[in-house]
Amino acid sequence: MIITTALGRKVEVAANYTIDQPRDTYTRDEHDRWDRLYNRQVKILENRACDEVLDGLQVLNLAKGGIPNFADISKKLMALTGWSIAPVPDLVPDEVFFEHLANRRFPAACFIRSEDQLDYIEEPDIFHDIFGHVPLLSQPVFADFLARFGQLGLEAMKNNTLKYLARVYWFTVEFGLIETAGGLRIYGAGIASSKGESVFSLEDSAPGRLPFDLLQVLRTPYQNNRVQDRYFVVSDFEQLFLALENSFADVVSEAKRLGDLEHIYS
């Protein structure tokens, strides 16, 4: 079917919004841009990202040069955690997104940001999706957590509780920090793929860094177009996985009953 994406692209996609990764149409400049982004960011993440992120980059061989081939990554992920990459043009509708996650497919944008967006791009491109998100999918506990999140997302669409699910995603998958033996580290993709926020999230004195608490996360609104003024810190990925277990629906009900916390950006 032919669709117009959230970013205004008119593309032919399969029923689940996937496309073939346009391997042949990436230009030399675009491959080179990936390499520059990769090399710059991997240096910044040294001693800032958690070991699981850094190991994932290694295991998936994302440093080999040029825009990665999704099929190669999928083969490796499949063997490690049963996940694969679903190439999509850009943002996909919520239901499609959750459906992919629930089935252990990560929808990844195929386009790469332009030269003038090297430092910041609001919408997810291939660098954000692959460099930021995919390394952790090689880690079993996180991989299980994200598949479970996809199932809960599908349920949330029926129950009208999507805003709560979005907050969990935002404060963990995108902007989560983790406590490690070596100190505070980054695991969220929104941070890990951002030059500025990688440093800001750990080293700036302005933002709050609060222990992860599901009820508080569910009650905390966020804005998607600026650096965070608070981060939630998990003690390990097990804690993240357990947060979505049996009592999740009850905690959502409690969050609904108590209402949102005051908007954090005043």
Ligand SMILES: [Fe+2]
């Ligand atoms: Fe993302």
